[in-house]
Amino acid sequence: MRLSLRARLTLTYGGLFLVAGVVLLGATYALFDQQLSGSNTKVLATRVNPGPGPASTSDPRTDTDDLMERTRVWQEQQRSELHDAAVTSLVTQGSIALLVVGGAAAGFGWLIAGRVLSPLHRVTETARRIAGAPAADRSLHERIALRGPDDEVKELADTFDTMVERLDRSFDGQRRFVANASHELRTPLTLGRALVEVAMHRESASPDVRQLGETLLQINARHERLITGLLLLARSDNEITVRAPVDLADVVAHVTSQTAREAEEAGIAVETDAAEAMTAGDALLLERVVQNLVENGLRHNAEGGWVRVACRTEDGLAVLEVANSGPQVPPYEIPALFEPFRRLDGDRIVTAKGAGLGLSIVQSIVRAHDGALAAVPRDEGGLTVTVALPAA
Numbered sequence: 001m002r003l004s005l006r007a008r009l010t011l012t013y014g015g016l017f018l019v020a021g022v023v024l025l026g027a028t029y030a031l032f033d034q035q036l037s038g039s040n041t042k043v044l045a046t047r048v049n050p051g052p053g054p055a056s057t058s059d060p061r062t063d064t065d066d067l068m069e070r071t072r073v074w075q076e077q078q079r080s081e082l083h084d085a086a087v088t089s090l091v092t093q094g095s096i097a098l099l100v101v102g103g104a105a106a107g108f109g110w111l112i113a114g115r116v117l118s119p120l121h122r123v124t125e126t127a128r129r130i131a132g133a134p135a136a137d138r139s140l141h142e143r144i145a146l147r148g149p150d151d152e153v154k155e156l157a158d159t160f161d162t163m164v165e166r167l168d169r170s171f172d173g174q175r176r177f178v179a180n181a182s183h184e185l186r187t188p189l190t191l192g193r194a195l196v197e198v199a200m201h202r203e204s205a206s207p208d209v210r211q212l213g214e215t216l217l218q219i220n221a222r223h224e225r226l227i228t229g230l231l232l233l234a235r236s237d238n239e240i241t242v243r244a245p246v247d248l249a250d251v252v253a254h255v256t257s258q259t260a261r262e263a264e265e266a267g268i269a270v271e272t273d274a275a276e277a278m279t280a281g282d283a284l285l286l287e288r289v290v291q292n293l294v295e296n297g298l299r300h301n302a303e304g305g306w307v308r309v310a311c312r313t314e315d316g317l318a319v320l321e322v323a324n325s326g327p328q329v330p331p332y333e334i335p336a337l338f339e340p341f342r343r344l345d346g347d348r349i350v351t352a353k354g355a356g357l358g359l360s361i362v363q364s365i366v367r368a369h370d371g372a373l374a375a376v377p378r379d380e381g382g383l384t385v386t387v388a389l390p391a392a
Contacts (some may be wrong), residue, residue, distance in 0.1 A: 012280065013109030014102060014334045022096040029090055113114045118152045119146055123160055130164065140168035178231050185227050193220045225284050240368050245392050248290070248311040248320050249274040255290045256309060259298065267303050271309040272295070279318035280392040281369040289365050292358040293385055297324030300383070317388045326382040334375050338363045362387075 146157035200213035298306035305325035
């Protein structure tokens, strides 16, 4: 069982007091024993002179020696009894008194330790409130603002306040950047949507143009929703605050149908094995996970290759697995693939080259959904990427 700091301080105070009391009691006993052993009772031996009367038949010196011997034995007995009684009283009563005073000292130590540690409890409670907030940037305005003498505890509280203040400024800068980026990203999408709608509603527009306009509007709407989701993800510090049930099998079916034309043009076969795999999260972001992995498999492949997409429920997890053929991938290059703007130098079948953000976005979204991501190179070439999300 792990003891609290207050309990450890109390035990330390009480233990030191008991050790000091035992040492003091032992020193008192040693001095007392030495004093008793060194003080011998002096007895005056009075020589008995025979008075007038008949002469004694015994030797007076023999009687005197016998009396002295009996007196010495009696004195030894008395001294031994006195020593035993004093030691018993000293040890017994002294130990009882030491335990009583030690218990009182431990009680006062508990109260004093609680008073000393109360500022630390304020630090802990403030940190717990900040860490437990649904969005990390919503509670950074809190401060401890500890009052009192300039001791180590106040220095700790002031340092914590300084750290939280710097984090608050950083999140403010991030919020401003997200707001500016949101405006800059939405403006061209809004303009593109307006131009497509104008072209579609012209009287001279042919049915093919109108059909193309409908498709472009759907793509534009998806991009707008995706940008909104990614910006929300950035604002919430990689935390999904609103979750809904999502079946990865439906997402896999939708994504593979959307990328079928791209795969056909690249000459790559896409195989699916989608069993029910329920999880909870943002459906649009999870769709982006599957789409990025499938597109990564298409673009890092060989002509006539393949991409396999599978999902299932396993050990309480919704598992998504995307494997593809392609060039050999060195194992030491795997971590770099998930860094922004990093990609392997190799031939790609699809001419539209990516920006090196696909797998890094996948990693961010998976972490935001409390999932795990793993990538393993295949011996025959290509990559197998596995995503494990909490099952719903």
